[in-house]
Amino acid sequence: MTTQHQHLVCGHSTAHDCLAFADAGTATAAAAEIRALAAAQTWGEARQVRMTHLWNPAGPEYHEPEDGYADDKPFDITKVGAVEDGNWPPIVSTRAFTVLPQDLQDRHGKRQVTxxxxxYLEIAVAAEGELVAELRERRYEVTRDDALINLLDGFGLNSPAA
Incomplete structure (x- = not known):
């Protein structure tokens, strides 16, 4: 059993009706990127959003201006193909594979194949108390933030709060 200090955020992922975990620092930065892209008013603005934690589904490698996505055309994140198809942002429940110790993944989660x-790792919401207690025993800091977890999963992208 390893012990370390890491700050995790967890929450109820509405998309898969399970508990999801993410590195708190990375999650906050990725959420800022999602919010920045969602706030873009034109395709030009969307293409300029810098991504370091995610890839930009509105980037020129995916949507060429000459193909009808001119810089001055109105941008709606919910109309971007990768978002419509559910490929962006990536499923938040996959992050548990990299942030949770393997023994806790095995005990509390079930690998779901899509x-x-x-x-992604499906963790029953009912397991939260026990799992968080075990993480805290290993010196993990765990914060509950359903809104952040769901934003990372793409929920609320068409609302002003995104």
Missing amino acids: AHDGD
Whole structure:
């Protein structure tokens, strides 16, 4: 059993009706990128959003101006193909594979396989108390933030709060 200090955020992922975990610092930065892209008013603005934790689904490698996505055209994040298809942002429940110790993944989670979006770790919401207690015994700091977890999963992208 390893012990370390790491700050995790957890919350109820509405998309998969399970508990999801993410590194708090990375989660906050990725959420800022999602909010910045969602706030873009034009395709030009969307293309200029810098991403360091995610990839930009509105980037020129995906949507060329000459293909009808001119810089001055109105931008709606919910109309971007990768967002419509559920490929962006990536499933938040996949992050548990990298932030949770393997023994806790095995004990509290179940690997779910999806045909298009990759595997994710399904952790019952009812397991939260026990799992968080075990993490805290290992010196993890754990904060509950359902809104952040769901934003990382793409929920609320079409609302002003995104």
